[in-house]
Amino acid sequence: MMKHYLGLSEYHLRQKQQEYPVNYEPEKLINAHLLVCGMSGTGKSYQSRQLLGSAVGAGIEVDVFDVHDELDGIAGAKACRYSQATGYGYNPLALSPDPHTGGPARQAEYLLGLVRESAQLGIRQDMVLRNLILDTYQLAGIYPDNPATWQRDNITEAGRRQLREARNWVALKQYYPTLDDLKDYGRRKLIALTLGGDNPCITALEQLTRHYKRLSNLQGKYAKASGDGDLDKLGKQIATSKEHCTGSYTTFIEAMQTGRELDDLLKYDSADTLASVLQRLELLNSAGIFRANPPPFGSALARVHQIKSLASEQQTLFVKLRLQAIFERHKQAGATRSGTELRHVIFLDEAHKFFRKDNDDIINVVAREARKFGIGLWCASQNPTDFPDSFLTNVGATIILGLHESHRQMAASKLGISRETLKYIRPKQAMAVQLRRDGLASPPFGNVVVG
Ligand SMILES: Nc1ncnc2c1ncn2[C@@H]1O[C@H](COP(=O)(O)OP(=O)(O)O)[C@@H](O)[C@H]1O
Ligand SMILES: [Mg+2]
Numbered sequence: 091m092m093k094h095y096l097g098l099s100e101y102h103l104r105q106k107q108q109e110y111p112v113n114y115e116p117e118k119l120i121n122a123h124l125l126v127c128g129m130s131g132t133g134k135s136y137q138s139r140q141l142l143g144s145a146v147g148a149g150i151e152v153d154v155f156d157v158h159d160e161l162d163g164i165a166g167a168k169a170c171r172y173s174q175a176t177g178y179g180y181n182p183l184a185l186s187p188d189p190h191t192g193g194p195a196r197q198a199e200y201l202l203g204l205v206r207e208s209a210q211l212g213i214r215q216d217m218v219l220r221n222l223i224l225d226t227y228q229l230a231g232i233y234p235d236n237p238a239t240w241q242r243d244n245i246t247e248a249g250r251r252q253l254r255e256a257r258n259w260v261a262l263k264q265y266y267p268t269l270d271d272l273k274d275y276g277r278r279k280l281i282a283l284t285l286g287g288d289n290p291c292i293t294a295l296e297q298l299t300r301h302y303k304r305l306s307n308l309q310g311k312y313a314k315a316s317g318d319g320d321l322d323k324l325g326k327q328i329a330t331s332k333e334h335c336t337g338s339y340t341t342f343i344e345a346m347q348t349g350r351e352l353d354d355l356l357k358y359d360s361a362d363t364l365a366s367v368l369q370r371l372e373l374l375n376s377a378g379i380f381r382a383n384p385p386p387f388g389s390a391l392a393r394v395h396q397i398k399s400l401a402s403e404q405q406t407l408f409v410k411l412r413l414q415a416i417f418e419r420h421k422q423a424g425a426t427r428s429g430t431e432l433r434h435v436i437f438l439d440e441a442h443k444f445f446r447k448d449n450d451d452i453i454n455v456v457a458r459e460a461r462k463f464g465i466g467l468w469c470a471s472q473n474p475t476d477f478p479d480s481f482l483t484n485v486g487a488t489i490i491l492g493l494h495e496s497h498r499q500m501a502a503s504k505l506g507i508s509r510e511t512l513k514y515i516r517p518k519q520a521m522a523v524q525l526r527r528d529g530l531a532s533p534p535f536g537n538v539v540v541g
Contacts, residue, residue: 091117092432094144096489097541100520112523112538114141119486120526122432122466123457125441127474127501128491132517133540134470135160137491138437141468142167142392145435152392153416154437155409159398161439167392170385172378172408173399177247179381180411183226184244184266186418189237194227204411208403209370214363221357222367226275230267242266247382268382269375276368279354283361291351294342301338305331377404379411402443409444413452420463433464441469442476457481475500483532488524490535492517507535 094114102110116122124141128134139161145152146166154161162169172178182201186192198220205211205219224234232239245253245265253262282292308331312324358364374380377400387393395412397405416436426433436456438444444453456467457480466486474482474490475497482488482504492515493501502512511522514537522535 091115092145092148092150094141095541096523097521097538100514100537100539103539111541112525112536114144114487114525116432116466116486117428117430118527120528121461121484121486122435122464123460123481123485123487124466124468125474125477125482125485125488126468126470126491127472127489127493128517129472129494129497132492134472134491136518137489137521138439138468138470139164142435142437145432146392149391150432151434152437153412153434154392154394155405155412155439156394156396157398157405157439159396161437162394162396164392164394167394168387168390169394169396170387171396171399172385174378176385177378177381177383178385179375179379179383180415181244181266181268181382182380182411183223183268183272185232185240185242186422187237187240188422189240191418191422193234193237193240194224194232195234198223200414204407205370205374208374208407211370212363214359215367215370218357218359218363219367219370222272222276222279222364225357226267226272229275230271231263232267244384245382246384250382269371269380270382273368273371276364276371279358280361280364280368282354283358283364291342291345291347292355294338294345295351295355298335298338298342301331301334305335374407377401379404379408406444409438410452413456417452417456417460417463417465420460420465423463425462426464429462431464432466435466435468437468437470439470440472442471442473445476445478445481447478454478454480457484473497473501475504479504486526488535490515490522492521505535506532511535511537 092115096112096114099110099112102108116124126134126138142152142154142161142164143166146164152167154164154167156162170176170178182204183197185194185197201223202211202216202219211219227233232242243265245268247270250262250265250268250270305328308324308328312321312328315321315324379400397408400408413436416434420434446453448454456465460467469477471477473494474488488505490507493512498512501507502509507522507524511534514520515522518540520537520539523538524533524535526533
């Protein structure tokens, strides 16, 4: 059980001359979520490191998302930096082998969701990307209707390169395909669509489509034409156009080899659509967070993800992905026996920027459902009012280290903290703490002399 000493109760000290320790014991509260608020310089990083150190000391697994490079000094934790230079990332095509919740079809939806978040996707692009993902899995022998094929190992970029150079396709099949495989496959399809390439059938079909468009066009004009001269001229053009259509149709049928040429064409719509989908994938991975190079955390139970080098949207995407992965893992492990046990702390610095209004957003799902799976969401931020009310009114513990004057009024009304308690806060000396114990709806904030 984690028990972290915060300091002495100011009320007991002043009114009763008693030393009454205030501890943070997440398992005794309504949940293990925590909010640490303070403007710059009030000790947010300092207090966060202390709290995280206590969690690590209690054997709790910890993932810290560090946007300022300030939290790597936690005792017992290993830090890894994500950047173009280090190339660390997570393969988005790695699957959950759970027959009910995992598999390629679900992963395809998940990936589509990610892409949609960073860029709009039209209906055609959506379809093309889904087909691209499912075909890439299929090429690797992973099938939606066969969970026995969903279990593979994770490969690194270097490992993939080596096996490909050695043309060791058999060994490659032991691993999940990567984003590079997806892009390679897409590029091959794009070449086939653009050049017809090795595929004269597609060239013929494209020609047929062009001829047919012209025919329809002419027929439309014919219907509207009135003068005899025009009708005569158009009639002749239509006849020629029909001949062209028949000719290219014949070529198309003759060029057909596998009979699946049309399927491919339908699946991948057009070279333009496919090219735009490949561009979206490129954009999605611009910071490299989807590269198949798991960071070398080894067996460390406490991991500090240094994401300062990533652009803001990439940070959000990254954090969501990790939240999702952590949440899925614990869901699979099942509810904790006690229903209150804390197994895993997720710490978000500048946490307000990761919150979204959408109830289905992973951060809200974690905030709502994490407790029974033993997850605590710890959030640090400058300003408490940037969080949704649903979080503020349901967080197990709130610690205020010092608010900027411009935030005080709002904070007081949103958090229900008294002016007195707010006024007594002195950065690095006295803070305000609210602990929501099971059964107590909204206990008042109390001042705590920093220990
Ligand atoms: N309780 C404390 N006791 C001693 N030094 C502290 C305490 N809290 C913060 N500090 C120091 O004050 C400085 C600012 O704290 P920091 O945690 O970086 O603030 P923030 O993250 O809110 O900007 C740091 O040098 C830190 O070591
Ligand atoms: Mg800080």
